[in-house]
Amino acid sequence: MSETHTSEHTYDLFVIGGGINGCGIARDAAGRGMSVALAEMNDLASATSSASTKLFHGGLRYLEYFEINLVRHALAEREVLLKAMPHISWPMRFVLPYHKDMRFEGATPTSRILNTVMPWMKGRRPAWLIRFGLMLYDNLGGRKILPATKTLALRGSPEGAPIDDRFKKAFEYSDCWIEDSRLVVLNARDAAARGADIMVRTKVVSATRIDDHWEVTLEDVENAQTTTLNARMLVNAGGPWVGDIIQQKVRINSTEGVRLVRGSHIVTKKLYDHEKCYFFQGTDGRIIFAIPYETDFTLIGTTDAEHSEPGVKPECTSEEQSYLIDFINQYLKEDIGSSDVVWTYSGVRPLYDDGASSATAATRDYTLNVDSTGGAPILNVFGGKITTYRKLAEDAMDKIVPFFPGTSGHWTAGVALPGGDFAVDGFDALVARLRDDYPFLSDFWSKRLVRAYGTEAWDVLADAKEEADLGEGFGATLTEREVRWLEKHEYARSAEDIVWRRNKLGLRLTEKEIAALEVFLRSDPNGQTSKAAE
Ligand SMILES: Cc1cc2nc3c(=O)[nH]c(=O)nc-3n(C[C@H](O)[C@H](O)[C@H](O)COP(=O)(O)OP(=O)(O)OC[C@H]3O[C@@H](n4cnc5c(N)ncnc54)[C@H](O)[C@@H]3O)c2cc1C
Numbered sequence: 001m002s003e004t005h006t007s008e009h010t011y012d013l014f015v016i017g018g019g020i021n022g023c024g025i026a027r028d029a030a031g032r033g034m035s036v037a038l039a040e041m042n043d044l045a046s047a048t049s050s051a052s053t054k055l056f057h058g059g060l061r062y063l064e065y066f067e068i069n070l071v072r073h074a075l076a077e078r079e080v081l082l083k084a085m086p087h088i089s090w091p092m093r094f095v096l097p098y099h100k101d102m103r104f105e106g107a108t109p110t111s112r113i114l115n116t117v118m119p120w121m122k123g124r125r126p127a128w129l130i131r132f133g134l135m136l137y138d139n140l141g142g143r144k145i146l147p148a149t150k151t152l153a154l155r156g157s158p159e160g161a162p163i164d165d166r167f168k169k170a171f172e173y174s175d176c177w178i179e180d181s182r183l184v185v186l187n188a189r190d191a192a193a194r195g196a197d198i199m200v201r202t203k204v205v206s207a208t209r210i211d212d213h214w215e216v217t218l219e220d221v222e223n224a225q226t227t228t229l230n231a232r233m234l235v236n237a238g239g240p241w242v243g244d245i246i247q248q249k250v251r252i253n254s255t256e257g258v259r260l261v262r263g264s265h266i267v268t269k270k271l272y273d274h275e276k277c278y279f280f281q282g283t284d285g286r287i288i289f290a291i292p293y294e295t296d297f298t299l300i301g302t303t304d305a306e307h308s309e310p311g312v313k314p315e316c317t318s319e320e321q322s323y324l325i326d327f328i329n330q331y332l333k334e335d336i337g338s339s340d341v342v343w344t345y346s347g348v349r350p351l352y353d354d355g356a357s358s359a360t361a362a363t364r365d366y367t368l369n370v371d372s373t374g375g376a377p378i379l380n381v382f383g384g385k386i387t388t389y390r391k392l393a394e395d396a397m398d399k400i401v402p403f404f405p406g407t408s409g410h411w412t413a414g415v416a417l418p419g420g421d422f423a424v425d426g427f428d429a430l431v432a433r434l435r436d437d438y439p440f441l442s443d444f445w446s447k448r449l450v451r452a453y454g455t456e457a458w459d460v461l462a463d464a465k466e467e468a469d470l471g472e473g474f475g476a477t478l479t480e481r482e483v484r485w486l487e488k489h490e491y492a493r494s495a496e497d498i499v500w501r502r503n504k505l506g507l508r509l510t511e512k513e514i515a516a517l518e519v520f521l522r523s524d525p526n527g528q529t530s531k532a533a534e
Helices: 018-029 060-067 068-084 109-117 126-142 180-192 237-248 318-329 390-401 427-437 441-462 480-489 497-502 511-523
Strands: 004-014 036-039 091-098 150-153 169-178 197-199 202-208 212-219 226-236 258-269 277-281 289-293 297-301 341-352 367-370 380-382 473-475
Touching: 004 018, 004 202, 004 212, 018 036, 018 180, 018 390, 036 180, 036 202, 060 109, 060 126, 060 390, 060 473, 068 091, 068 126, 068 169, 068 390, 109 441, 126 169, 180 197, 202 237, 226 237, 226 390, 237 258, 237 341, 237 380, 258 318, 289 318, 297 318, 318 341, 318 480, 367 390, 380 390, 427 441, 441 480, 473 511, 480 497, 480 511, 497 511
Parallel strands: 004 036, 004 226, 036 197, 091 277, 226 380
Antiparallel strands: 091 169, 150 169, 202 212, 212 226, 258 297, 258 341, 277 289, 289 297, 341 380, 367 380
């Protein structure tokens, strides 16, 4: 049996879970001068936070559920976030094709009212209602950077080109894209830069209240080594495992839980030639998106399916694939089939269990609860969206600060994440500068680096004068120097961490190339990052 190491240091805050909510809270707390540690049992963002639709959005469809507060907060947050990370987030236009005969079987509060006051519509949504919803969406959260909603004639337009001819009209509105897994890593890095200890491949196996503090036992999942350390307060940001942590690891009395709702996406080769997204409404009352993805691909999703337990790895089932293909084929001029699917991914939404009848109807808002009965406090995080992570962290800190008198107030709004210290519309200029300084970079390569690292692209490339200076090439512009950067500064350990979460080069690399990268990483243990970023 391996020996347990005990650390004498007592942290103020110990965060369980390296998804967006855990990393966002760790960053906020560290920036206020608290001593913070975070443990993630796998890779950062290895669970839900890398499997989202990747939108900073208000959630147009939540208006139908009258979730006005959620929508308002999320809408307001879009531009705050955009300004702090213009490399990994950017504005997107969404095209919503409309046809007056489209019928929906939705059981949303809006559908029920429509069925009562306008029974002759028989499930059809009138154009004025959609226009009204979009007008609300435009104005609820304030908007300075993002352009307003407009009506679009589809015939003869680039937006109409891939769409079935029966759709003549569409509405167009704004939301933003976000590279979800990079958002998590940048929050973790910023937390570390402000003093937090970030531990990956480190599982919390138990936490015991001892009067005014917690004794937390951790297991290094790579070598089974255990460590104990102390913290004055715990944050349970375990996402789908939040209930497991309450019941199995911390063992406190709580009746609250999450509802696990799986969502899957499919990726195809690029289906159309413009940069806008589509918002498609289905006859079942659900919606899906088709989004330009990674330059040469289209991302389509998502589904809503009950998921049994967090330990079961979510995967896009063949039923979910068929559902998404059939859904999008109702809109496309040229049908797609399963042979067009080049990749799928799936994640589990940890939704606060509000007793809603269907997975689609369950609230997407978050709930934060502190339990301090019997001594040291624990904050449990239920639900939440990528879009509201910064606000969630601020609200979490409002609940944490009373236990740490003298701690300073809100600070994260408007503070750039690593590499994000440039103008919201400064992407093209930054790419041009990078290409001036490193003339050997191709268009694709330079854009990829600026999207991933922003102003830190220069730190990644350092003194390279030509491609050969960047060391071994792994394919698709991934080089040894970048891989070493990811190990040293971004907590990457495996090929999967790198090609599916630090970037999406997995879409372009062959299995053999990915295997060669794995061999490279394993063959040089000195390349392994320490648990804290240097
Ligand atoms: C299909 C889908 C689409 C979505 N689309 C969007 C979208 O477009 N926009 C948006 O705003 N939101 C979206 N969301 C919601 C968003 O992705 C989630 O709300 C968010 O990622 C949840 O983050 P989290 O940190 O709570 O959970 P997670 O990312 O799951 O993180 C929890 C972490 O805790 C770790 N952990 C658990 N137990 C332990 C332990 N004992 N010790 C150590 N670590 C532990 C896990 O390994 C995991 O990494 C979507 C969600 C899904 C599923």
